[in-house]
Amino acid sequence: MTDHRIALIPGDGIGVEVLPPATAVLDRVGARHGLTFTYDEFDWSCERYLNEGAMMPDDGLDRIRHHDAILLGAVGWPGVPDHISLWGLLIPIRRQFDQYVNLRPIKVMPGVPSPLRAAVPGLEFVVVRENVEGEYSEVGGRFRRGFPDEMAVQESVFTRPGVNRILDYAFELATTRRGVLTSATKSNGIVHTMPFWDELVAEAGERHPSVSWHQEHIDALVAKIVLDPARYDVIVGSNLFGDILSDLAAAVAGSIGIAPAGNLNPERTYPSMFEPVHGSAPDIAGRGVANPLGAIWSAAMMLDHLGHPEAAAEVVAAMADVLGNTPVRTADLGGTADTAT
Amino acid sequence: MTDHRIALIPGDGIGVEVLPPATAVLDRVGARHGLTFTYDEFDWSCERYLNEGAMMPDDGLDRIRHHDAILLGAVGWPGVPDHISLWGLLIPIRRQFDQYVNLRPIKVMPGVPSPLRAAVPGLEFVVVRENVEGEYSEVGGRFRRGFPDEMAVQESVFTRPGVNRILDYAFELATTRRGVLTSATKSNGIVHTMPFWDELVAEAGERHPSVSWHQEHIDALVAKIVLDPARYDVIVGSNLFGDILSDLAAAVAGSIGIAPAGNLNPERTYPSMFEPVHGSAPDIAGRGVANPLGAIWSAAMMLDHLGHPEAAAEVVAAMADVLGNTPVRTADLGGTADTAT
Numbered sequence A, B: 001m002t003d004h005r006i007a008l009i010p011g012d013g014i015g016v017e018v019l020p021p022a023t024a025v026l027d028r029v030g031a032r033h034g035l036t037f038t039y040d041e042f043d044w045s046c047e048r049y050l051n052e053g054a055m056m057p058d059d060g061l062d063r064i065r066h067h068d069a070i071l072l073g074a075v076g077w078p079g080v081p082d083h084i085s086l087w088g089l090l091i092p093i094r095r096q097f098d099q100y101v102n103l104r105p106i107k108v109m110p111g112v113p114s115p116l117r118a119a120v121p122g123l124e125f126v127v128v129r130e131n132v133e134g135e136y137s138e139v140g141g142r143f144r145r146g147f148p149d150e151m152a153v154q155e156s157v158f159t160r161p162g163v164n165r166i167l168d169y170a171f172e173l174a175t176t177r178r179g180v181l182t183s184a185t186k187s188n189g190i191v192h193t194m195p196f197w198d199e200l201v202a203e204a205g206e207r208h209p210s211v212s213w214h215q216e217h218i219d220a221l222v223a224k225i226v227l228d229p230a231r232y233d234v235i236v237g238s239n240l241f242g243d244i245l246s247d248l249a250a251a252v253a254g255s256i257g258i259a260p261a262g263n264l265n266p267e268r269t270y271p272s273m274f275e276p277v278h279g280s281a282p283d284i285a286g287r288g289v290a291n292p293l294g295a296i297w298s299a300a301m302m303l304d305h306l307g308h309p310e311a312a313a314e315v316v317a318a319m320a321d322v323l324g325n326t327p328v329r330t331a332d333l334g335g336t337a338d339t340a341t
């Protein structure tokens, strides 16, 4: 028996509702593969912020540093500004645990309608997003606050090591798939950082000669993803472009409500974090109607990361089975998926 | 008779092919509305750069400063880096002539298939993009070039006057339409400039109380445009977000090949510039097969800007008629549209 110690951070809103079905699936599939899971739950959330003045305790990161992985529900609640909830919990975890890969598998699931005429079941690709530098930067600020000539400046910071490692991850992933890669750029408009990105992509291409790569400007790329999604396999982008592309791609696949994300530290120096892409959904929270498939799919990604690809594949197959072969579409889906697994 | 003096910049590739049909349409519709056009053509292009070392002459901007409007074909050619072709021609015109509004009308045209199941003829909205500041900035650079610790930094600069004027333009446009406006933001990730943008949007909302507005993060917004495009009417965004949204929206409407753009200086201190959204299309250039509808639609926007909305509407109606009621779909479409007009 292998035991994994998992930090659970349900967070806010439906985050609290979707983690129990996910851990139930983990326990069930674990039993078939000789795996057990020990869960430590942390109440870090907007509620905690409102009661205690901080999203997590000062030593929060130390408390989860030695877990094998982190499973997160959702973060954010009306009344708590995003810069507090996100920059007080989600983003510090990503950054301090050097989770520099944000991995978003996109799949058209059977039975889940895509808004695109062209998207067919089986359509599948993956967005690899840089997750700790780039456009999401605390460098910058305001100048002449409140005056008519006020301005805000925001620095994007791209480093050679930071870009190289995400590119190497993406190119290596491409070698295990169809051997093709698309880089998102905007070097015709963003004059300093994006040409640098392009240069490093070309160098990475030389390091991975078996991968056939090309680049597209982000404006053209979002258009082509809508017009012809099947042409893509691995798409790599900066923090901001990867964020935009992964949500767009999930929408194109009809799966925005069930899509998973992995925040990976590939070197395993720190724990990686897995989270459904959906938010805390204040409008439906507390009513038990949230779809747990995003959390379950995220748990499957976690299994894969922990070295159990067969168990992970079983969970995804069970999800596809439930979606394709049963009419179940709401909260009770959690129970059904359990059984199917 | 009113005469308008128009600067024509065919530019590169199919840009050279699509302007003649557009001027033919202008002359034809002008004859019915008491308008004449005097055209001055400028050979500013990548070809000029390769022959003479610059996209345009040193006094280029002075030569077109007093024209009533500029009609541009396309800029860019393989072998000439974008930062030369675009930052040597297109972007200086936008910036030096303070064309701070980039206006992109999106329309599902009859007979033009949309990739979305949900997009129906008549679906229509407009993207208002800030066009002279923001993420497209020359501030920034490289540090430790070529070394392992090299980095590139890029400053985004948002000013209160710059943001206010694009917001006022967008809110005023909304009052002439459905009275609803969506602001694209990313204040949960971009911590300095985007919260500033949000504050100014809230202030603009108070200045225009008849407009009902809301804001969405760019990642959620691109997803929703694919899932439910009909909910939008006026979308306003920064330079980068507006660029991404307008291409996405055109793709969703099935009209990426025929979409127009206006680069407006609303105060008319400087000439405004109109251009099809498509590029120079090196793959089909010189074969006479380019679709001139993007240029023709741009010419219609120009008519509107010059104070001739009926003539503009006639051109757009003729385009819709040709697309909806004839099977013509290629270069000869130019001739047909002429006749229809």
Ligand SMILES: CC(C)[C@H](C(=O)O)[C@@H](O)C(=O)O
Pocket: A188, A189, A219, B086, B243
């Ligand atoms: C060519 C490029 C610099 C330009 C832009 O991003 O502004 C284009 O995409 C556009 O939208 O007009």
Ligand SMILES: CC(C)[C@H](C(=O)O)[C@@H](O)C(=O)O
Pocket: A086, A243, B188, B189, B219
């Ligand atoms: C909530 C927000 C800061 C976050 C991001 O942009 O990184 C989210 O959109 C995501 O993609 O995980």
